[in-house]
Amino acid sequence: MPTSTASARYEGLGKPGKGSISTASGVLHDQPYGFGTRFEGKPGTNPEELIAAAHAACFTMATSFALAKAGHADGTLDTTAKVTLEADGDGFKVTRSALAxxxxxxxxTESDLARIADExxxxxxxxxxxNCEVTLERTLES
Structure with missing residues (x-):
């Protein structure tokens, strides 16, 4: 099975430190991250955004393949994922990923879409x- 590789570097410690994230594919190359991008809305990314992207992509692909297996030959799927980070004692925890x-x-039919998407x-x-709550909101468009 394939493996995927990414790396992170952090220069300076704590809040004033600055990091960068790169992927072996080159999709991300020295993409900035740090306290400001995670908690203050500054330009760059953060781990939760990357998890949201991965979850949206994975779920959408799984749904696409399940729809094809069920005999559907065409369609468009658009998914957003909102990952919630909350305080947990002295640290933080991802508590929810909400898929839409x-x-x-x-x-x-709506019932077939619900069954396939839920699976x-x-x-x-x-x-x-x-290791968090995963929710799904479905909308069937025509």
């Missing part, structure tokens, strides 16, 4: 990785 799916799949939510690898 907008699906346009010709010929599918994809429960079984996509990133959902299974997360």
């Amino acid at each position: 799916l907008k699906a346009n799949v010709p010929g599918i 994809a939510k429960a079984n996509c690898p990133i959902s299974r990785l997360l």
Whole structure:
């Protein structure tokens, strides 16, 4: 099975420190992160944003493959994931990943979409990785 690699570097310690994140694929190269990007809305990314991107992508792909397996040949899936970080004692904890799916799949019923999407939510690898509440809101568009 494939493996994926990423790296992070942090220069300086604590709040004034500044970090960068890179991926082996080059999609991210020295992308800045730190206290400001995580808690103050400054330009750059943060771990929760990267988890949200991974979860949205994984769930959407799992749903796409499940829809194809169920006999659907065309459609568009748009997913957002909102990852919540909350204080936990002296630290922080990811407490929730809220998925919101907008699906346009010709010929599918709302109940079939619900069944397929709920199964994809429960079984996509990133959902299974997360140790938090995972919710799903579904909208069927035509």
